[in-house]
Amino acid sequence: MKSIHPKIQHFRINKGVRFFFSEGGLPAVVYLTGSVDLGSEVSAKHRTLVGLASMLFDEGTKKRSKKDIQEFLDDRGAKISFSHEGRHLIFGVQCLKKHFGEVVGLLSEMLNEPLFPSSQFETTKKRLATMLLQEKEDTRNLASVAISKMIYSKEHPNALSHPDELQVALKKTTRKDLVSFWEGVRTTGELLLVAVGDLNANVGKSAISKAFSSWQGLPVKPYTLKAEASTREDYKEIHVPHKTSVDIFLGARLGIAKSHADYYPLTVLMAVLGSDFSARLFQEVREKRGLTYGIYSYLAGLSDRLDGHWFVWATFAPNLLEKGEEAIAEVLKDVVEKGLTPKEVRDAKQKLTGRYLIDLAVPTRFAAVLLTTLHDGYELSQISNWKEKIGKVTKGGVDRVIKKYIHPDRLAVAAAGTFPALKK
Amino acid sequence: MKAKKALPVGVKYVQTKGGISEYRLETNGLRILHRQESVAPVIMVMITFHVGSRNEAAGYTGATHILEHLLFKGSKKFNKKNGKTADRLLSTIGAKLNATTWMDRTNYWEVVPKEHVELALAIEADRLRGALFTGNDLKSEMTVVRNEYERGKNDPMQVLDEEIWATAYHAHPYHHPTIGWKSDIENVPVERLRHFYDTFYWPNNATLTILGDISSAKALQLAKKYFDEIPKAPEPIPVVYTVEPPQEGPRYVEVRREGQTTNLVAVAHKVPEGRNADTHALQVLSKILSGGKGSRLHKALVDRGLAADVMVFDFAFHDPGLFITYAYLTHGTKHETVQRIIEDTYRDLAVKGPSNREVERAKQQLLVELAFLRDGIYKEGSVLNEAIALGDWTFFATFLDKIQDVTRGKIQKVTAKYFTKSAETSGHFIGTGAQS
Numbered sequence: 001m002k003s004i005h006p007k008i009q010h011f012r013i014n015k016g017v018r019f020f021f022s023e024g025g026l027p028a029v030v031y032l033t034g035s036v037d038l039g040s041e042v043s044a045k046h047r048t049l050v051g052l053a054s055m056l057f058d059e060g061t062k063k064r065s066k067k068d069i070q071e072f073l074d075d076r077g078a079k080i081s082f083s084h085e086g087r088h089l090i091f092g093v094q095c096l097k098k099h100f101g102e103v104v105g106l107l108s109e110m111l112n113e114p115l116f117p118s119s120q121f122e123t124t125k126k127r128l129a130t131m132l133l134q135e136k137e138d139t140r141n142l143a144s145v146a147i148s149k150m151i152y153s154k155e156h157p158n159a160l161s162h163p164d165e166l167q168v169a170l171k172k173t174t175r176k177d178l179v180s181f182w183e184g185v186r187t188t189g190e191l192l193l194v195a196v197g198d199l200n201a202n203v204g205k206s207a208i209s210k211a212f213s214s215w216q217g218l219p220v221k222p223y224t225l226k227a228e229a230s231t232r233e234d235y236k237e238i239h240v241p242h243k244t245s246v247d248i249f250l251g252a253r254l255g256i257a258k259s260h261a262d263y264y265p266l267t268v269l270m271a272v273l274g275s276d277f278s279a280r281l282f283q284e285v286r287e288k289r290g291l292t293y294g295i296y297s298y299l300a301g302l303s304d305r306l307d308g309h310w311f312v313w314a315t316f317a318p319n320l321l322e323k324g325e326e327a328i329a330e331v332l333k334d335v336v337e338k339g340l341t342p343k344e345v346r347d348a349k350q351k352l353t354g355r356y357l358i359d360l361a362v363p364t365r366f367a368a369v370l371l372t373t374l375h376d377g378y379e380l381s382q383i384s385n386w387k388e389k390i391g392k393v394t395k396g397g398v399d400r401v402i403k404k405y406i407h408p409d410r411l412a413v414a415a416a417g418t419f420p421a422l423k424k
Numbered sequence: 425m426k427a428k429k430a431l432p433v434g435v436k437y438v439q440t441k442g443g444i445s446e447y448r449l450e451t452n453g454l455r456i457l458h459r460q461e462s463v464a465p466v467i468m469v470m471i472t473f474h475v476g477s478r479n480e481a482a483g484y485t486g487a488t489h490i491l492e493h494l495l496f497k498g499s500k501k502f503n504k505k506n507g508k509t510a511d512r513l514l515s516t517i518g519a520k521l522n523a524t525t526w527m528d529r530t531n532y533w534e535v536v537p538k539e540h541v542e543l544a545l546a547i548e549a550d551r552l553r554g555a556l557f558t559g560n561d562l563k564s565e566m567t568v569v570r571n572e573y574e575r576g577k578n579d580p581m582q583v584l585d586e587e588i589w590a591t592a593y594h595a596h597p598y599h600h601p602t603i604g605w606k607s608d609i610e611n612v613p614v615e616r617l618r619h620f621y622d623t624f625y626w627p628n629n630a631t632l633t634i635l636g637d638i639s640s641a642k643a644l645q646l647a648k649k650y651f652d653e654i655p656k657a658p659e660p661i662p663v664v665y666t667v668e669p670p671q672e673g674p675r676y677v678e679v680r681r682e683g684q685t686t687n688l689v690a691v692a693h694k695v696p697e698g699r700n701a702d703t704h705a706l707q708v709l710s711k712i713l714s715g716g717k718g719s720r721l722h723k724a725l726v727d728r729g730l731a732a733d734v735m736v737f738d739f740a741f742h743d744p745g746l747f748i749t750y751a752y753l754t755h756g757t758k759h760e761t762v763q764r765i766i767e768d769t770y771r772d773l774a775v776k777g778p779s780n781r782e783v784e785r786a787k788q789q790l791l792v793e794l795a796f797l798r799d800g801i802y803k804e805g806s807v808l809n810e811a812i813a814l815g816d817w818t819f820f821a822t823f824l825d826k827i828q829d830v831t832r833g834k835i836q837k838v839t840a841k842y843f844t845k846s847a848e849t850s851g852h853f854i855g856t857g858a859q860s
Contacts, residue, residue: 025463029795058717070718075781077788079716096792123729130732130754133685137855139578241683244574277496278515290564293571317574320567347516354518358535361464362800417578 008370008380009201011208016217017191019208020370020380021201025363030100030197030204033367035088035375036111036189037220042154044161044169048128049181050089051166052173053114054082055124060115061106069106078103080110087157088375089185097198101207108211111191114182121175129170136163139247139416140313142238146414147249150234151309158301158308189217194370196363220377233409238416246321246417250328251311254405258302258376264389265397266299266310266405271348272340272398273297273331274312278351280335281312285327291320295328304377310405318419325413332408339399353387430641432648442821444808445640449648452656453628457808457817458643459635461801467636468801469544470533471552472812474631475624477527477602478664478743484612486604487620489525490562490569494617495532496523497561500554502547510547519544520802526602528742529813535802538637542646548632549650552625559614566610573603580686581750584679584853588690591677592746592849596668626657631812635801668694668744675849684855687753689762692849693842695747698740698814702841704826705834706747710738711786712778712835713749713769718785720773721749724765730757742814746849747842759852770843777836790827 011019038050058073058080060066073080078095080103091111095103135141145160152159161169191212195204256262274281274297281295292314301308312332316324360366360383373382431437431447435456438446447456480487502510514521517540523532532551534544576582586601593599603609632651634643671694695706713721714736725731731751738747751762778786797803811820 025799027795027798029792031796031799067718070716074716074718074785075788077785077790077792079792094792094796096795120727123727126729126754127726127732130752133755134732134752137580137684137686242681244577245571276515277511277521278509286568288564290567291571293568293575315571315575317567317571320571347512351516351518354516354537355520356518357464357537358466358518358520361466362802364796364799 010380011205013209013212014215016189016219017208017212017215018193018374019205020192020194020374021199021204022196022363022366022370023199023201024197025366026197028097028198030093030095030097030195030199031364031367032093032100032104032107032193032195033091033364033371034191034193035090035371036185036191037217038084038087038089038185038189040087040157042157042159044165045173045177046181047084047161048166048169048173049178050084051128052124052178053116053182054084054089055128056116056120056178057082057110057114059120059124060117061109062113062115063109064106066117066120072106073103076103080107086375089189090371100199100204101210104207104211108215112186112215116175116178116182118175121178125170125173129167132163132167132170137240139238139240139243139245142240142416143247143249143414146236146238146416147251147311147412150236150412150414151251151253157306187216190220191215191217192371192374194367194374196367233412235413236415237419238414239419240416241418243418244317245315246318246415246419247313247315248321248324248413248415249311249313250325250411250413251309252405252407252411253307253309254299254302255307256302257305257307259304262401262404263299263302265393265401267352267390268345268348268393269340269398269401269406270297270299270310271352272344273335275351281314281328281331284331285314285324289323289327291324291327292316303375318417321415321419329408332406336402336406336408339402340395342395345393345395345398349390349393352390356387432644434652435644435648439818441818444817444821446817447644449627449652451652452626452654454647454651454654455631456644456647457631457633457812458640459804460637460639461635462637465538465637466535466801467538467541467544467634467638468533468535468805469541469548470531470633470805470809471548472529472531472631472633472809473625474529474629474661474813476525476529476813477600477604478597479624479662480597480600480604483608484616484620485600485608486569486602487608487612487617488530489603490565490609490612491617491620492523492525492530492532493565493569494557494561495551495555497555497557497565499547499550499556501550503556510551513543514547517543526813527598529809531809533802533805541634541638542650545646545650549654552627552630552651553654555621555625557614557617562614562617569603569609570606573606573609576603580679580681580684580688580853580855584688584690584750584851585748587677587679588692588748588849588851589746591675591851592671592692592694593668596666596743597664598668598741598743598745623659623662626661627651627654628656629661631817633805633808633812635805635808664743671847671849673846677849677851678854679851680854680856683857685755685857686853686855687757687759688851688853689751689753689759689766690748690851691763691766692746692748692851693844693847694744695738695842696744697742698745698819699816702838703740704823705830705838706738706842707740707790708783708786708827708830709773709778709835709839710736710747711789712773712782715786715789720769721751721766724769725751725762729754730762730765740810740814740819759854763850763852767845767848770839774836774840774843777832777839780832783830783832783835787827787830791824794824
């Protein structure tokens with residue numbers, strides 16, 4: 001065992017399994033989150049298989065029927081959930097501390113020996129098809145998918161799949177495809193586990209070792225950053241009937257990963273531009289002009305090796321969309337022409353470090369931050385170093401990244417909603 | 425009792441339940457709730473006003489919510505003119521902050537690093553009687569609130585939910601949505617909002633909650649420092665006396681959307697106010713119906729491929745509310761089929777009752793969920809806020825003990841009592857694009 005962070009203990013269970021633990025904060029219960037690395041495949045078929053697997057893990061294992069699993073969890077008031085994000089299958093476990101060992105044992109069975117029963121396979125496909133139909137009417141989702149396709153090539157992990165593409169892939173997917181897909185993941189995907197709560201570290205380690213020592217995954221082979229064409233400047237409107245609010249995304253690819261020195265000044269810039277109520281976009285577009293309920297800007301899609309993008313997201317009534325876009329353009333123009341004030345940079349640094357402290361005070365949030373840090377390829381020292389690196393950002397550094405990355409005349413724009421008439 | 429010791433003059437100790445202590449400021453009647461939690465160096469400050477959309481009527485529906493927005497426009501000591509706006513000051517220290525409005529309450533909250541607790545208290549104290557909003561503020565904020573309304577209308581479930589409440593309630597103000605009717609949002613005059621503020625925003629109509637890394641002595645000393653000089657309301661706070669008449673037959677509402685594919689079923693029944701002795705049995709029942717994949721409705725609808733998802737909402741409100749089941753239908757499933765299965769499931773529980781094992785499982789789920797409410801002080805504050813709103817903050821503190829007293833017989837009895845066909849309000853959201 002080696003201690004990386006004063007509160008975090010790290011155990012390597014085998015070459016493809018790592019376990020991290022932080023004690024305290026949750027009396028009588030334990031929260032476990034973790035992930036399985038799924039590789040850099042990004043096709044709609046791959047994403048469909050991950051979605052189906054997430055929905056079918058608790059439908060039966062080689063040792064337990066679906067009924068056995070349901071009764072086991074319900075008797076203990078425990079929960080095991082699955083989702084997926086980027087290149088990872090994510091899981092979460094909530095249980096009383098006295099049940100931790102046996103619940104983790106069930107999680108192991110689900111991941112190591114899932115049955116994906118044919119009796120539930122078609123029903124699950126039907127449910128997933130319904131969810132995709134709902135996504136097709138979700139204006140935020142549609143605009144987000146559209147801008148990702150403008151910013152990235154279709155091979156890039158950050159390019160999202162349209163619900164129609166997933167629907168086509170779903171129709172073609174068989175149970176045999178799913179079994180073979182998961183067999184491949186089991187022999188290659190690194191398993192990360194992060195637990196917080198009322199547990200002794202050695203008891204936790206012992207339970208995880210017992211459950212996962214046979215996992216055959218391998219350490220992650222990170223995505224290799226490739227030089228790709230930059231953002232396609234374009235404007236796309238996606239018409240969805242009977243919607244009273246339009247979701248709009250404006251953004252551009254950065255071409256850098258989190259490991260790049262520009263990441264930290266860009267983080268400070270986004271805090272000034274659109275992170276909360278006091279940010280420039282919120283103050284101008286909502287507070288002063290009353291055009292929107294919500295407007296924010298973010299960095300997204302970046303990890304240690306993976307390049308990402310920056311974007312603005314807002315909602316407007318269809319008849320106020322044009323005014324909203326004008327207001328956003330004016331805020332961006334002002335930032336580009338005048339830069340930020342020294343006070344803005346100073347305040348943003350204080351805000352970011354203060355908020356980090358508040359976020360980490362929530363045990364389950366702490367676990368999520370830890371898992372993301374690991375996904376990004378960092379050592380755990382990054383959690384404490386992050387504050388230091390933000391602290392070193394200067395106004396000059398932020399002004400430099402504004403000139404380098406923020407080009408209001410070269411943005412990709414995607415809007416989804418009900419438009420009185422298509423603009424372009 | 426430790427909580428009683430060394431109280432500042434003018435602060436009265438009331439009671440301690442579940443580790444939370446209640447006090448009163450004797451000068452103005454402000455209730456104070458406090459719990460020390462020193463796991464992390466952060467503190468939550470929350471002020472809950474006992475006013476929500478149940479205090480509104482035709483012409484000013486949504487007023488409570490618009491007022492909540494306007495209270496971010498500045499107050500006597502924290503405003504744009506003096507360069508000290510609350511959101512900027514709080515944001516700069518990394519605080520998390522927001523405000524929310526619902527049927528029975530409005531709350532304003534901040535989670536701050538512990539050394540900044542005085543800033544949060546000063547802002548909330550000043551906002552209580554010193555709000556500065558004007559007609560121009562309302563003019564720009566109206567379109568903001570209207571966009572919030574429009575965003576809600578994008579979501580089929582919110583649309584159906586609004587129709588269900590409006591159909592189930594004829595007289596009681598739970599009839600109208602918290603965000604208000606669109607024409608009221610667009611036209612309510614600022615004078616009406618100012619009157620609303622002057623009627624309900626007083627310390628004797630509020631609860632101040634302080635949770636986190638702060639002792640009771642310090643919390644009470646600061647609460648007294650910032651709130652003690654605020655006078656109590658000059659007039660009695662108006663009471664809502666409207667009672668919803670008994671429902672004498674099933675009601676049905678339908679929303680049709682051309683070209684959309686989402687299909688939903690809602691089945692709602694009126695249940696008593698949150699403080700009623702039947703509430704805990706209803707909370708256990710909601711878990712038996714939809715808590716986990718072994719629950720009755722999940723097995724009857726999702727496992728059979730009839731619904732993509734099913735959920736039950738049984739919020740405990742100040743006045744009699746609704747127990748609602750929602751189901752997202754899979755493609756090709758008929759609304760009538762799903763509604764009948766939901767009704768049959770209720771009927772079976774009313775006739776035979778749940779098994780003992782179902783009851784124990786539901787209690788176990790609630791036990792674990794309650795333990796996870798200690799996952800950061802914001803979560804605990806949010807649940808406490810809803811208990812304050814229903815009129816008894818100890819609802820949260822005593823919840824688990826009362827759940828343990830629920831029996832299968834009690835659940836059978838409440839199901840038979842409340843889940844009758846004549847007291848039902850059902851709704852279908854029909855996306856004609858999928859079914860035609």
